[in-house]
Amino acid sequence: MDFNFSETQVMLRDTLSRYLADTYDFDKRAAMLRRDGGRDPGVWKALATELGILGAALPEAYGGFGGGPIDSMVLMEEFGRAIAVEPYVATVVQGAGALVETGGAVAEALVPGIIAGEVILGAGFYEPQGRYNPADVATTAKADGAGWVLNGHKAVVVAAPYATHLLVSARTGGGQREADGVSLFLVEAGQKGVVRRDYPCVDGYMASEIYFENAAIGAEALLGAEGGALPLIGKLLDHAAMAQCAEATGAMKKLHELTLDYAKQRKQFGKAIGDFQVIQHRLVDMFMEAEQATSMTLMGTLRLDDAERPKWVSQAKAKINKGARALGQWAVQTHGGIGITQELPAGHYFKRLSIIETQFGDFDWHMGRLEAGL
Amino acid sequence: MDLAFSPQETAFRDEVRKFIAENYPAHLRGKQDEGEELGREDMLAWHQILATKGWAAPGWPKEYGGPGWTATERYIFSEESARAETIPPLPFGVNMVGPVIYTFGTPEQKAQHLPGILSGHVWWCQGYSEPGAGSDLASLRTRAERVTEDGKDYYIVNGQKTWTTLAQHADWGFFLVRTDPTVKPQEGISFLLIDMKTPGITVKPIITLGGEHEVNEVWLDNVKVPVENRVYEENKGWTCAKFLLAHERTGIAGVARSKRGIERLKEIAAAQPDGNGQPLLSNPFFRRKVAELETDLTALEFTELRTLAGEAAGKGPGPESSLLKVKGTEIQQRLTELVLEAAGNYAAPYFRGFPEGSNAYPIGPEFAHRAAPTYFNMRKTSIYGGSNEIQRNIIAKMVLGL
Numbered sequence: 001m002d003f004n005f006s007e008t009q010v011m012l013r014d015t016l017s018r019y020l021a022d023t024y025d026f027d028k029r030a031a032m033l034r035r036d037g038g039r040d041p042g043v044w045k046a047l048a049t050e051l052g053i054l055g056a057a058l059p060e061a062y063g064g065f066g067g068g069p070i071d072s073m074v075l076m077e078e079f080g081r082a083i084a085v086e087p088y089v090a091t092v093v094q095g096a097g098a099l100v101e102t103g104g105a106v107a108e109a110l111v112p113g114i115i116a117g118e119v120i121l122g123a124g125f126y127e128p129q130g131r132y133n134p135a136d137v138a139t140t141a142k143a144d145g146a147g148w149v150l151n152g153h154k155a156v157v158v159a160a161p162y163a164t165h166l167l168v169s170a171r172t173g174g175g176q177r178e179a180d181g182v183s184l185f186l187v188e189a190g191q192k193g194v195v196r197r198d199y200p201c202v203d204g205y206m207a208s209e210i211y212f213e214n215a216a217i218g219a220e221a222l223l224g225a226e227g228g229a230l231p232l233i234g235k236l237l238d239h240a241a242m243a244q245c246a247e248a249t250g251a252m253k254k255l256h257e258l259t260l261d262y263a264k265q266r267k268q269f270g271k272a273i274g275d276f277q278v279i280q281h282r283l284v285d286m287f288m289e290a291e292q293a294t295s296m297t298l299m300g301t302l303r304l305d306d307a308e309r310p311k312w313v314s315q316a317k318a319k320i321n322k323g324a325r326a327l328g329q330w331a332v333q334t335h336g337g338i339g340i341t342q343e344l345p346a347g348h349y350f351k352r353l354s355i356i357e358t359q360f361g362d363f364d365w366h367m368g369r370l371e372a373g374l
Numbered sequence: 375m376d377l378a379f380s381p382q383e384t385a386f387r388d389e390v391r392k393f394i395a396e397n398y399p400a401h402l403r404g405k406q407d408e409g410e411e412l413g414r415e416d417m418l419a420w421h422q423i424l425a426t427k428g429w430a431a432p433g434w435p436k437e438y439g440g441p442g443w444t445a446t447e448r449y450i451f452s453e454e455s456a457r458a459e460t461i462p463p464l465p466f467g468v469n470m471v472g473p474v475i476y477t478f479g480t481p482e483q484k485a486q487h488l489p490g491i492l493s494g495h496v497w498w499c500q501g502y503s504e505p506g507a508g509s510d511l512a513s514l515r516t517r518a519e520r521v522t523e524d525g526k527d528y529y530i531v532n533g534q535k536t537w538t539t540l541a542q543h544a545d546w547g548f549f550l551v552r553t554d555p556t557v558k559p560q561e562g563i564s565f566l567l568i569d570m571k572t573p574g575i576t577v578k579p580i581i582t583l584g585g586e587h588e589v590n591e592v593w594l595d596n597v598k599v600p601v602e603n604r605v606y607e608e609n610k611g612w613t614c615a616k617f618l619l620a621h622e623r624t625g626i627a628g629v630a631r632s633k634r635g636i637e638r639l640k641e642i643a644a645a646q647p648d649g650n651g652q653p654l655l656s657n658p659f660f661r662r663k664v665a666e667l668e669t670d671l672t673a674l675e676f677t678e679l680r681t682l683a684g685e686a687a688g689k690g691p692g693p694e695s696s697l698l699k700v701k702g703t704e705i706q707q708r709l710t711e712l713v714l715e716a717a718g719n720y721a722a723p724y725f726r727g728f729p730e731g732s733n734a735y736p737i738g739p740e741f742a743h744r745a746a747p748t749y750f751n752m753r754k755t756s757i758y759g760g761s762n763e764i765q766r767n768i769i770a771k772m773v774l775g776l
Contacts, residue, residue: 128738131718133649155738156719177651197735201722202584202746209737268510278763325711332753336508336761337537337589340582340754347583351750358714358721364659 012056013074019051020082026345037162038206044086048117055115058096062111069239073246073301080250083352085204087120087159093243094236095121095167098184101232102223106186122163124154124210125233132365134233136177139212141170141185146219150212160208161198163189173227184229185221203352238313241360242300245320248356249293252327255349256286259331282330289323296320311373314366321363324353386447390454397423398460409744414543421463421494430492431468438476439492445682456630466498467491471548473621474614478606499541501549501592504534509764512559516594518551518566527601529566531594541577541590544570554609565611567603584747619760620695626759627702629675635709636668642716642741654716667708674701693772696765703755703762710749717742
C-alpha cells in the first residue's frame with residue numbers, strides 16, 4: 001500500500017497551485033467572470049502551453065505524460081482550492097477520455113489539440129426529462145446516407161459556449177430509457193442545425209442548452225459502436241464524478257481554512273468567536289468532513305478500474321455531496337452576514353459546493369444506485 | 375380544548391379569503407408569478423389596501439388602530455394571506471418599531487408615526503447591527519452626543535450600521551446608538567428615530583450571493599437628530615431593543631408561508647421528471663423528505679399556536695419565541711434545499727427574470743431559475759434577527775437557567 005504521490009504528481013500540484021495563486025486570486029477571478037463570455041481564455045491556453053499540464057493524465061501515444069485519474073485528481077483539487085472555472089472535466093476527463101477510449105483517426109486528430117489547449121469540449125449526456133439517468137435519451141440520430149441527422153435537447157452543457165466540439169449521446173435505436181441503442185457522437189460546435197442558448201451559472205461556470213434541429217453530421221462523428229455507448233458513457237460520468245469529488249475536496253479544505261481564519265480574527269463579546277465551544281465544535285465537524293472527502297476522493301479515484309466501480313464512485317460522491325452541503329452551510333453560518341455577500345471568498349466557495357452537489361448525480365441518485373447494488 | 379373553528383371563525387376566514395380575492399392587485403400577482411423584481415410601490419401596495427380595511431397591523435391593540443382580533447383570528451388571517459401568497463406588510467414598521475412606539479413612545483411620537491406605519495405610506499428601516507456588533511449587539515459604537523443649539527437639544531450621531539434591509543427605500547429608520555460610553559454596554563444605549571433624509575446619512579448597497587440588493591451599509595456622519603426623536607429614556611434603549619427583538623422573532627417563524635412553500639414544493643416535484651418516466655414526487659427518497667418536513671412544520675405550528683394562546687392570555691412574547699425563530703428558520707431553509715434538489719441539473723443556470731431570446735428554447739423549468747439564488751439567500755434567516763446560536767443562548771439562559 002502506498003498513498004504517496006509520485007514526483008511528477010507533486011510537481012504538477014505545486015506548479016498548478018503556484019500558477020493559480022498568481023492568476024486566480026479572489027479579485028482576478030471576479031474580474032474574469034465579469035468579462036464578455038464570462039472567462040479569461042488565456043488561462044486555459046496558459047495551462048496548456050506555459051504549464052503544459054493538460055496532457056498529464058493522458059496517454060503518451062497522444063503526446064500526454066502517460067498518467068491517469070490520480071493525476072487528474074491532483075489537478076482538480078487545486079482547481080477546487082481556487083474555485084477555478086476551467087473546463088478540465090468536460091474537455092480532458094470526459095472529452096479526451098471518450099476519444100482515447102474509442103481511438104481511431106478522430107482521436108489522433110483531436111487529443112493532441114486538447115493537450116495543446118486548442119480543442120475544448122462540452123459533454124452533453126443529460127436531458128431535461130432525464131434528470132441524472134444517462135439512459136433516458138430522447139435525442140435521436142437517424143442514419144442519413146453515410147452520416148447522421150440529430151434532433152433533440154441536451155441540458156446544462158458546461159463549457160459549451162466556448163467549446164470547439166460537443167460530445168453528446170443520441171439514440172440510434174431502442175426505447176427512450178433502454179440501455180441498448182444509445183450512441184456517442186462528436187459534433188463540431190459550429191455545425192449547422194446546432195442551436196445554443198448560453199448562460200452563466202450561479203457558480204461562475206458558463207453553460208448552454210443545446211438544441212439539435214436536423215443537424216446533419218458525417219459518419220466519422222459516431223464514436224465507438226452504434227447503439228452500444230451507454231457503458232462508456234457510464235464510465236465517463238463516473239470519471240467525471242470523481243474528478244469533481246477532487247474539486248470539492250479542494251474547495252472544502254480551502255473553505256475550512258478561510259472559516260478557521262475568520263473565527264480566530266472575528267471578535268464578539270470581547271473574544272474571538274473561535275473561543276466559543278459551539279464554534280470550535282463546528283470547525284472540528286468541518287475539518288472531519290474535509291478529511292473524509294479527501295479519503296473518499298482517493299478511494300474512488302483508485303478504484304475507477306475496479307469491477308465494482310459504480311459502487312465506489314457512488315459512495316464517494318454521495319458522501320462528498322452531503323459533506324459539501326454541511327461544510328458550506330456551516331462556513332456561511334460561522335461568517336454571519338458577511339458570509340452571504342459577494343464580498344468575501346467564503347460565499348463563492350459555498351456557491352460552487354452547492355452546485356457540485358447537483359451535478360453528476362445528487363445524493364439521492366447515488367444512494368439509489370448503491371441500494372440497487374446491495 | 376378544541377381545534378375546530380367556531381361558526382364565527384369560519385365566517386371570518388371566508389371574509390378574509392373573499393377580501394383578498396377581490397382586492398389583491400392583479401399587476402402584483404402578475405409580477406410575482408413571473409418572478410419580476412418588485413419596486414418600492416409594489417412592496418407597499420397591498421399594505422396600503424389592507425390599511426383601508428383596518429387589517430394592516432393584526433397584532434396591534436385596538437386603541438392604536440389594530441383590528442382587535444383574537445389569537446385565532448390572527449392565525450386565520452396569516453394562513454389566508456400565505457395561502458393567497460400576498461406580499462405581507464414590511465416588518466420594520468408594523469412588527470418592529472410600531473410596537474416599540476406605542477409601548478414606550480410619547481403621545482407626540484405616537485401621533486407622528488403610528489398613522490404612517492399603519493397606512494403603509496412611510497417606509498422604515500432598522501439600524502441595529504454594526505460591522506463590529508453582530509451577535510454581540512450591545513457592543514455597538516455608533517455615538518450620539520448631546521448638544522444644544524439655539525435653545526434646542528439635539529443628538530449628533532456618528533457611526534456605521536450594516537445589514538440594513540431595504541434601507542435604499544426608507545423614509546425613517548430606528549437606530550440604536552451609544553449615548554454613554556462610560557457604563558456597562560447595555561446601560562449606555564438609546565433608541566432614536568431618524569429621518570433618513572437628514573444630511574449626513576449615506577446608504578451603500580451590499581450585494582448578496584444571489585445577486586440581490588437587499589441589504590445596505592448606512593453611514594452616519596454628524597447626523598443631527600432632535601432629542602424629541604428619542605424613544606423612552608436616555609440610556610434605556612436596550613429595553614426597547616430587547617422588546618423589539620422578541621416581537622421580531624414571533625413573526626419570523628413563518629408557519630403559514632412555509633405551509634404554502636411545501637404545497638409549492640409538491641407541485642414542483644409532481645411536475646418534475648425523475649429520469650424514469652415518473653415524477654420526482656414519486657421518488658421514495660424525495661417523498662420521505664417532504665413528509666419529514668411537513669412533520670417538522672406541524673410541530674412548529676402547534677408550538678406557535680401554544681405561544682399565541684399564551685399571548686392571548688396576557689403573556690407577552692417571551693424567550694420561547696427563540697424556539698420559534700430557530701425551528702421556523704430551519705424549516706424555511708430546508709424548503710429551499712429541497713427546491714434546489716428538485717431542480718437537479720437546472721440548479722446551475724443563473725439569470726434573473728425572463729432570459730433574453732425566444733421562449734422556443736427554454737432553459738429548464740421556470741421554478742429552477744430562482745432555486746439556487748433563493749437557497750443562498752435564505753441562509754440569512756439563521757443569521758439575522760439574532761443568530762440561531764444567540765437564540766439557543768437565550769433559551770439556555772432564560773428558560774433553562776443555565
